[in-house]
Amino acid sequence: MEMFCYQCEQTAGGKGCVKMGVCGKDPEVAALQDLLIYLLKGIGFYGQKILEKGKKIDKETHKFVMDAMFATLTNVNFDAERFVEYINKAYKIKENLKELAGNIEENIPDAANYKIPSTKEEMIDDAKKVGVMADEDLDQDIRSLRELLIYGLKGMAAYAHHAYVLGKTDETVNNFFYKGLAATLNDNLTIDDLFNLNMELGQVNFKCMELLDSANTGAYGNPEPTEVLITKKKGPFIIVSGHDLKDLKELLEQTEGKGINIYTHGEMLPAHAYPELKKYPHLVGNYGGAWQDQQKEFDNIPGAILMTTNCLQKPRDSYKDRIFTTSIVGWPDVAHIEEVNGKKDFTPLIEKALELGGWQEDEEEKKILVGFGHNTVLSLSDKIIEAVKKGDIRHFFLIGGCDGARPGRNYYTEFAEKTPKDTIILTLACGKYRFNKKDFGKIGEFPRLLDVGQCNDAYSAIKIAVALADAFECDVNELPLSMILSWYEQKAVCILLTLLSLNIKNIYLGPTLPAFISPNVLQVLVDKFNIKPISNAEADMKEILG
Numbered sequence: 001m002e003m004f005c006y007q008c009e010q011t012a013g014g015k016g017c018v019k020m021g022v023c024g025k026d027p028e029v030a031a032l033q034d035l036l037i038y039l040l041k042g043i044g045f046y047g048q049k050i051l052e053k054g055k056k057i058d059k060e061t062h063k064f065v066m067d068a069m070f071a072t073l074t075n076v077n078f079d080a081e082r083f084v085e086y087i088n089k090a091y092k093i094k095e096n097l098k099e100l101a102g103n104i105e106e107n108i109p110d111a112a113n114y115k116i117p118s119t120k121e122e123m124i125d126d127a128k129k130v131g132v133m134a135d136e137d138l139d140q141d142i143r144s145l146r147e148l149l150i151y152g153l154k155g156m157a158a159y160a161h162h163a164y165v166l167g168k169t170d171e172t173v174n175n176f177f178y179k180g181l182a183a184t185l186n187d188n189l190t191i192d193d194l195f196n197l198n199m200e201l202g203q204v205n206f207k208c209m210e211l212l213d214s215a216n217t218g219a220y221g222n223p224e225p226t227e228v229l230i231t232k233k234k235g236p237f238i239i240v241s242g243h244d245l246k247d248l249k250e251l252l253e254q255t256e257g258k259g260i261n262i263y264t265h266g267e268m269l270p271a272h273a274y275p276e277l278k279k280y281p282h283l284v285g286n287y288g289g290a291w292q293d294q295q296k297e298f299d300n301i302p303g304a305i306l307m308t309t310n311c312l313q314k315p316r317d318s319y320k321d322r323i324f325t326t327s328i329v330g331w332p333d334v335a336h337i338e339e340v341n342g343k344k345d346f347t348p349l350i351e352k353a354l355e356l357g358g359w360q361e362d363e364e365e366k367k368i369l370v371g372f373g374h375n376t377v378l379s380l381s382d383k384i385i386e387a388v389k390k391g392d393i394r395h396f397f398l399i400g401g402c403d404g405a406r407p408g409r410n411y412y413t414e415f416a417e418k419t420p421k422d423t424i425i426l427t428l429a430c431g432k433y434r435f436n437k438k439d440f441g442k443i444g445e446f447p448r449l450l451d452v453g454q455c456n457d458a459y460s461a462i463k464i465a466v467a468l469a470d471a472f473e474c475d476v477n478e479l480p481l482s483m484i485l486s487w488y489e490q491k492a493v494c495i496l497l498t499l500l501s502l503n504i505k506n507i508y509l510g511p512t513l514p515a516f517i518s519p520n521v522l523q524v525l526v527d528k529f530n531i532k533p534i535s536n537a538e539a540d541m542k543e544i545l546g
């Protein structure tokens, strides 16, 4: 076995990537990521001790922890050299925290005592002793719950990072990283303890998504219903992918008046609905489908591309010279734009777009509608409630989550197509590309398909559900609302934990169940929350609507 990773839905054979990641992560990067997580656990150990002693941890350390966790999330960073830098820095931070923690009267776990070697090769060698499967004798349910916690923390780290760059942090969120990481080293914790910690992570992640919502809406206003062009326009262009609205804003400022069109891609689509972003006339439209289509859609493209977060796939030679990464994202030999003194200089990206010249002519225009975050939907709540009471709206479906390449994901397209005409579809995250260009018509004045936003806007969907439950004086589980979710990477893991921690039941989850969930842990989730694997669209629809 050259590596072991089973953190995403795409994992080889539904069990684990052992030779090479299906995502393109090679054994070298996999090893360095394992070692980085090991060091982060050591940081968690000392961090938790510091917090227990009533002392504080500085902001830079919080920022490092979230960034380093985020870097190991699926399809974010594939650059071994960047991980060597993270490892060196993690070690220094761990040693600082050790000093700050002072005297500790208990056994110090190996991860906290670990000293890093000086070369990359030695680091890769050391990583063999610390990966997910290194302790062969570990109880499989304990391993499952520890990994669930780690993957949920990685997802939350991404959201905490986005809020942080917009100047918003929260001590409960920051501090939970240490508690969660430290818990994965604690052999005294029982299955119940670890299960409860995962539920606590769900609660803390709700706070984190709320924080990010207030960061995004505070900086760019509340999303409003907005038509978005999905066809090509003549002229030079830059495509911006990922979740980071601040990167998009900075690029919009730097391209103003330069004759460059900006297109969103993937999870950047909801950006069009924010007043402070849509005011730029050169934010012209959205390009392409979900992340797994990028190699085909970027092939030989006459424009430049900026990847702000996941999901990055191996760039083909036909566009390797015109794709740029920034922030946590990385690919060896792909140009990277660093932040210097709080500013990013996108000049190389802009010059590349101008040099490539862009599309030669306009395509016939097509548009889709976005911008149904909590503020918009709740402003319509009286009318929605009336429509439900009159029987015009029979049911709500939340069909969303991460997209991916497996053929089984056609389920979500079929399911959306099968929703009856008196039902509303709420959608979010990149899974929406399975059906967001279809015309679902309207119920009265409401479009039947409401795009709530990015994956982190699951916060909005929860707010909407809670408001409906309040209006109908019932529990969320008693609403005529069904959640049909798709997962791929670790942000979906933390969102799922949030939904479960809010006691949301009867979630349909697919396209397959996580390989890191052991049969016993799955049974607990089924017993407690009636979570169900998707079957086929027709049967599931029948089960839901009767």
Ligand code: SF4
Binding pocket: 005, 006, 007, 008, 009, 010, 011, 012, 016, 017, 020, 021, 022, 023, 024, 025, 074, 075
């Ligand atoms: Fe495999 Fe997913 Fe891990 Fe990549 S992130 S190595 S595809 S399990």
Ligand code: SF3
Binding pocket: 075, 243, 266, 267, 291, 310, 311, 401, 402, 403, 429, 430, 431, 454, 455, 456, 488, 489, 491, 492
């Ligand atoms: Fe998609 Fe990668 Fe997860 Fe934010 S962009 S949802 S998969």
